[in-house]
Amino acid sequence: MSSTSQGSSGGSIGPDPADAVRAALADALGTAEIDIVAGAGGRMPDGREVRLFHGSVPGEPNRTAQVAVDESGAVHPRRRLEAVAGRDLFVSVAAPTAATATARTAEPVTVDPPTNDWRLPECVTERETVTIGIPASRVPPKADVYLLADTTGSMAGIIGAVQAGIGTIVNDPAFAGFDVAWGAGNYKDFPLDLNPYAFQHQLAPTLGVADVSAAVTTWVASDGRDIPEGQLFALETLATDPAIGWRADSRRIVVWFGDAPGHDPVCAALTGSTDVTEATATAALVAAGITLVAVSTDTGTAGALDGDPTAGAIDYGACVVGGNAGQATRLTAATPGGTHTVGIDEGQIVTTLVDLIRAAVQSIGEVHLQPSGPIAQFVTSIAPPSYGPLAGDTSHNLPFEVIWTGVRDCEDEDQVFTGNLDVVADGVVVATKPVTVTVPACRWHHSVEMVCGVEDRRHGDDDHGDKEECETVVDGRYATAVTIYNPTTCAVTIVKYFAPLILHGDPVGREPRTVRARPFAKIVLEPGEATLDDCCSLEEAVGPTGGPLVLGVLDVVADHPLEVTVTHTAAGAGRSATSIDSRTIVPRRA
Numbered sequence: 001m002s003s004t005s006q007g008s009s010g011g012s013i014g015p016d017p018a019d020a021v022r023a024a025l026a027d028a029l030g031t032a033e034i035d036i037v038a039g040a041g042g043r044m045p046d047g048r049e050v051r052l053f054h055g056s057v058p059g060e061p062n063r064t065a066q067v068a069v070d071e072s073g074a075v076h077p078r079r080r081l082e083a084v085a086g087r088d089l090f091v092s093v094a095a096p097t098a099a100t101a102t103a104r105t106a107e108p109v110t111v112d113p114p115t116n117d118w119r120l121p122e123c124v125t126e127r128e129t130v131t132i133g134i135p136a137s138r139v140p141p142k143a144d145v146y147l148l149a150d151t152t153g154s155m156a157g158i159i160g161a162v163q164a165g166i167g168t169i170v171n172d173p174a175f176a177g178f179d180v181a182w183g184a185g186n187y188k189d190f191p192l193d194l195n196p197y198a199f200q201h202q203l204a205p206t207l208g209v210a211d212v213s214a215a216v217t218t219w220v221a222s223d224g225r226d227i228p229e230g231q232l233f234a235l236e237t238l239a240t241d242p243a244i245g246w247r248a249d250s251r252r253i254v255v256w257f258g259d260a261p262g263h264d265p266v267c268a269a270l271t272g273s274t275d276v277t278e279a280t281a282t283a284a285l286v287a288a289g290i291t292l293v294a295v296s297t298d299t300g301t302a303g304a305l306d307g308d309p310t311a312g313a314i315d316y317g318a319c320v321v322g323g324n325a326g327q328a329t330r331l332t333a334a335t336p337g338g339t340h341t342v343g344i345d346e347g348q349i350v351t352t353l354v355d356l357i358r359a360a361v362q363s364i365g366e367v368h369l370q371p372s373g374p375i376a377q378f379v380t381s382i383a384p385p386s387y388g389p390l391a392g393d394t395s396h397n398l399p400f401e402v403i404w405t406g407v408r409d410c411e412d413e414d415q416v417f418t419g420n421l422d423v424v425a426d427g428v429v430v431a432t433k434p435v436t437v438t439v440p441a442c443r444w445h446h447s448v449e450m451v452c453g454v455e456d457r458r459h460g461d462d463d464h465g466d467k468e469e470c471e472t473v474v475d476g477r478y479a480t481a482v483t484i485y486n487p488t489t490c491a492v493t494i495v496k497y498f499a500p501l502i503l504h505g506d507p508v509g510r511e512p513r514t515v516r517a518r519p520f521a522k523i524v525l526e527p528g529e530a531t532l533d534d535c536c537s538l539e540e541a542v543g544p545t546g547g548p549l550v551l552g553v554l555d556v557v558a559d560h561p562l563e564v565t566v567t568h569t570a571a572g573a574g575r576s577a578t579s580i581d582s583r584t585i586v587p588r589r590a
Helices: 018-029 078-085 098-105 153-170 210-217 231-240 278-287 327-334 349-362 374-378
Strands: 035-043 049-057 060-070 075-077 110-112 116-119 125-134 142-150 179-187 199-207 251-258 290-297 339-344 367-372 379-383 396-405 415-425 428-439 444-455 459-462 465-468 476-485 492-502 518-525 530-534 550-558 563-571 579-585
Touching (some): 018 035, 018 049, 125 415, 142 199, 142 210, 153 251, 179 210, 199 210, 199 231, 231 290, 339 349, 476 550
Antiparallel strands (some): 110 125, 415 428, 444 550, 492 518
């Protein structure tokens, strides 16, 4: 194992955190063989100093993790501290480039409330409104833009215009500060004995503009034969083939332009695998999180990309001729932030592509909340499921209603679960809300009925003469005593709850009405100690009990089982026929 240190910002970090840092990084990386480098320092809003540590696996420089340490020596995930602080805490000391300067001065996406610490016993539900604040032009940090062109013969003028204007397209100043990578490919059609290829993938998303410019300059408008083309095959391949090379955590945008609809289906006899249809291509695009931006040029058939795919379909002898007009409109509508622009000619194509790509990169197609880690099991609903598309030049406040539910049984000790409620914009996590859920340890419940006071039968009149009213207990005087003894060797904390069902003669809890038990006293019972609750004790919860009848449920809740006995005494009217009844309560663990 090796470790180095450099670049520390100094300061007063307290106890040596080396062992805790090494353990946390080893856990994150799945190996104890790591290099550790001390990074930049920062301060929390309350003034605490924090320092960042980087860990990497020797020989695998891209396998890395980070943790932060506060001045007490406690180790924290970096994202958790920054979520609490509401800002980046660890700023590189390297000279900023124009792009990084823009990124650093941009306001962050905010989450309100920024953290949660729930206590969720089983079946308990909590509701909250989580509001996401998205400042203007704060979009996912990475965007992959893939240029997909119809290069069949009718597209000659459009292809020439795009080749002449590719520099204008990819060097748009609006992309300054954005991490934009460019990819390129083009499609013609099946069958391959009449066309050189159905889809040609030329360039995986690549930073810089020279490679994409070179790829576009190789396009040649030729072939195609019949009217419909092979774009459904091209689109599905872009969504499913790992060789396309989409970058991780990147927004995926396909900018597609052409002048004819696509064959539907492209059957297995041509693809060599399975049928490709509008439905399968749509499902693949959605699953891959691709935003589809389509441009119909006016150089081909009526309707262009939205035209009738059965008209002039003569080359697919082995396939059924099918499909319906409106393909591009339906495909783009199914993807987050997708658009379809129609009627574009050679003179408009470059300006149109610049405007559409700028809008797609700067906008957000879809924003949702996504629980991650062990806390996900407690999230039972999030409404609405998502927002979007959202304009990039306007700030947005997006409220989500989140319902949290206790779904785990209690155990002997508290169970603590940590995780995040992530803000995901077009597949990229742009903000995080750290969440802790505690399932409290089981408690012992000793539930007894309390009957106190006097019951007198009352009579009322109705149309049929005297009628005796309903009575809960017969006439008499009632008292209840509850003895509580701690037979253990531990001090036991007790919380007493009472739910009055008859209160001073009024049946406040008679079905269908219900009453919630509420706490009224808390005590600690030392080993070998005993105490007593009776009708006088209840006055703390419900007021004087020496008058009309009080009846309810007393719940003695403790962190250990106790010896609890209830004794009921009753005297009939005129204090005759006194009776006494006593029993031991069997505690219930919950």
